[in-house]
Amino acid sequence: MKKGTWISLITSLVVLCVGAGAAVFIHTEVPKQLSGLPLLADANAGAPKSLKDIIYATQKLVVMIETKDGTQGSGFVYNDKGDLITNAHVVAGESKVTVKTADARELEGDVIGISTETDVAVVRVPGLAGVEPLVMVRKEKAEIGDEVIAIGSPLGFQNTVTTGMVSGLGRSFEIKPYTYNDLYQISAPIAPGNSGGPLVDKKTGEVLGINSAGIEESSIGFSIPIVNVLDLAEAWSQNPMKTLPEWKPEEDDSAVKQDASITEYAEYLVTHFYDSLNNADYVYAYSLLGGNWKLGTSYESFRQGYMVTRNVVIDNIHVTKEGDDEAIVTAIISVDERLDGEYRLSKYQVTYDVGYENDQLKLISGKGKAIKQEEEKEKK
Secondary structure (H helix, E strand, O other): OOHHHHHHHHHHHHHHHHHHHHHHHHHHOHHHHOOOOOHHHHHHOOOOOOHHHHHHHHHOOEEEEEOOOOOEEEEEEOOOOOEEEEOHHHHOOOOEEEEEOOOOOEEEEEEEEEOOOOOOEEEEOHHHOOOOOOOEOOOOOOOOOOEEEEEEOHHHOOOEEEEEEEEEEEEEEEEOOEEEEEEEEEOOOOOOOOOOOEEEEOOOOOEEEEEEEEEOOOOOEEEEEHHHHHHHHHHHHHOOOOOOOOOOOOOOOOEEOHHHOHHHHHHHHHHHHHHHHHOOOHHHHHHOEOHHHHHHOOHHHHHHHHOOEEEEEEEEEEEEEEEOOEEEEEEEEEEEEEEOOEEEEEEEEEEEEEEEEOOEEEEEEEEEEEEOOHHHHHHO
16 A cells, blocks of 8 residues: 555544544533533523513412402412411411412412411411422512512402502501501502412512502502511411411401591591602602692693602691591691702692592692791891
């Protein structure tokens, strides 16, 4: 065989060996260095979830709870044991309840923990054990302006979604026998059946609170921060109550009754009005006005009028009851007002006539007058 032929043959064998070695390396060593995730999935990791995705994922883990007397409420899966967090008033007096899931299953649940002071309870549903739960916010609390989703079964309409925002913090009141402290106030209604459902962060899908109470015929709700009760719920999950308290709530639903105190609700409505303005939620603030006021003031002029103000603080507020369904609210407010291109502190005395229209509490009319600052008086 010629020398050139030998050289060609040897070269070909070398190339084949190198190629075979490379193939073996690719098939054996390279996979060890990869994460095992598809490149497309890895590229999308950490991408923000859409609102539809968050709602869909949350709804699957929110259930309707029904007692033997027909009382309905909501609950949500919070751990992998099949445990649900709900309101105590939803399951009070019951040891077993029926749970209806989003995929139309009916399961039996056992009440394993309930408080007679704080409106929270835990129901264990063996049929939901192993289900991946919703993510709880365990440390930080929501802030005013955070956008939220409330999910529940108001009036029996399962998995109803309402959106809103956190419009107030630290709210407290009493609906016997429960005392509600440090609540989130939200611009989303909480109707009978909503109670016990989750309040969810609109951006992350994490649970911020338990929807617990609302003012009748209004778009105002209250939610218990989940961080305030999570330790209690987890204690019941680890050590279920052997004997439940023989006790039942005095109220049949979570609505704050209108006839409790017109003066209390009138003051609250005015405070809520200014909370909305501080959050630049002009649409919602405008919705609190009565019909005649709206007829004389368009939304655009209302919005333009308040866009030059910020940081409204109520320094003093007084309510005079005019009847069972009417009150006069007088307040002194401090506000940063934009004048000549810069913000200056101004004070006003404002007066509102508060009453009911179509069974909803409204600001029927309002007026205000500027209060001269002490510095200006001294200059004069």
